[in-house]
Amino acid sequence: MFDTVLVANRGEIAVRVMNTLRRMGIRSVAVYTDADAGTRAVREADTAVRVSDYLSISDMVEAAQRAGAQAVHPGYGFLAENARFARACAEAGLVFIGPPAEAIEAMGDKIAAKATVSAAGVPVVPGVSEVDEIAxxxxxxGYPLLLKPSAGGGGKGMRLVTDPADLAAAVESAQREARSAFGDDRLLLERFVTTPRHIEIQVLADTHGTVLHLGERECSLQRRHQKIVEEAPSVLLDEATRARMGAAAVEAARSVGYTGAGTVEFIVSAHAPDEFFFMEMNTRLQVEHPVTELVTGLDLVEWQVRVAAGEALSLTQEDIRLDGHAVEVRVYAEDAARGFIPTGGTVLDLHEPTDVRVDSWLSPGTVVSSNYDPMLAKVVAWGPDRAAALHRLDCALADTAVLGLTTNVAFLRALLADPDVRSGQIDTGLVERRLESLVPSEVPEEFFVAAALDRVLDLQPSGDVVDPWDVPSGWRLGGGGGVTMRLKAGETEALVRVEGSPDAATVVVGDGEPVRVSARREGNRLDVHYAGEFRRYRRAGEWLARDGFAVAVGERPNLLATRGESNEGGPVVSPMPGTVLVVKVAPGERVAAGAPLLVVEAMKMEHTLVAPVDGVVREVRVQAGQQVALDEVLAVVTPEAEK
Known part of the structure; x- marks a missing residue:
């Protein structure tokens, strides 16, 4: 067994792998760039080595050698499915905790992978890989169809095309994102399966010829073709289909001489659950592996390490039993109300649940930048059945607060409460169909009430002797007039008036009815008695959080965004902090409403900004490669008649 392992990754997966290494008595080595020098993974590792780039093979190999590691665990993403990295480790005398380079190559290219598994008798989705003549x-x-990068996964570069008129733009965007993410812009065209469900099989193989499957995971709840909720087992499969799909996954793994932990992904129509088609094999640990661990009782990272060290699996297929149900959600730094655009910022305060599994890399002070994937944590709940697991997960999310940046926690709670999700009637298009009902159009009024009381508490004088003129009562001739403030949360503004002291106040939000409330603050907690209920908020700066809903409430509205919304044309602002990839227009150019102007990338996601009206591009303030901030003006478009 190894005594030192380098974890060639960052974020929550680095922390998660190091937890298992610690339990196994193995010394862990973290790697970090300058931006990650103070993160949790670095603090919790036994030692840490600086690298210039997480994608640098030479840096990773050198770091492992400097730290005296015998093996390297790649986590997922970055170099995890890079055959050159696996070979470089072997050439340097390091054990790569993953499959052989040949298996990575065979399954890393979707075009080659489909041919390989098809020859082994595994059913595949009809498609075409020769895309020189794309049309x-x-x-x-046939339409609808999916464009998929041949060299990658995780939803990056994937495009659904329903109309031939949209094909050229979709190909351009898919190839650009594929080049950026995987260094390979080859595309695969596949028929889009209607009402598809995404089901994957976890496999585990040793170097002695044993290949097992550990049951399935349902991964159908997705946004932008990327999973956000995963569970095990799937309510769609019966025992016979589970056995057939598991056997197909085992054959797919055998066909490339696979070893270690891997995942074979299938697409299944909700209307014909006994038919399934191979999509791809992920030759690494999956983000959603915790749900399999909770229902099987196995630590997949431990088995990855043991297999890499040459141990034989001590299990047989008959030993694998699925106990209960587990559901995982991915907590992202993103704004669901604005099309799931990535957000960022500094974690001002943090509260994570303690009665479920949380894989996280966060701590107060963590800086979440636009340079990496926006996933912050995974919250995973187990129950004796699916209903119990969903209930525990919802309670855990209600007890989750990340203050300082917008997250998708409130959206996840709404999604888990959806009737079709509760009943298991799900498919990969459900989120898109239900998005309007899953994302609140306005900030709940209670946050304005709490924020106003918080402001008044800030103004309260302290000390043994209090000058009554220092009390913020809004006093004037004839009595107290109360304190009035204009607050903004997200895109919602409200005029709020507070009369009386915080422990016995009357609050009016906008034109609403007066509400009797009281508030008390202790540390970063704000306790409010409101509408007959006791409500506890966590607060940090302008941020308030309750029941998984966190919102920044400020006293000054974003005048730039307000002006842009009030005009027919005007400034086109960046919806997220990121990098300008493409500038498609020049000053003076006439454009039609909806015409693409620029492409901005953040956290490996592209966002195309379009013209708000038919008009003229008056200004372009940025160029390709430039870093931009949230709501920064990138261009100005005005109607032709407007001068």
Missing amino acids: AAAAEV
């Missing part, structure tokens, strides 16, 4: 290939496959 002709699309006509052969």
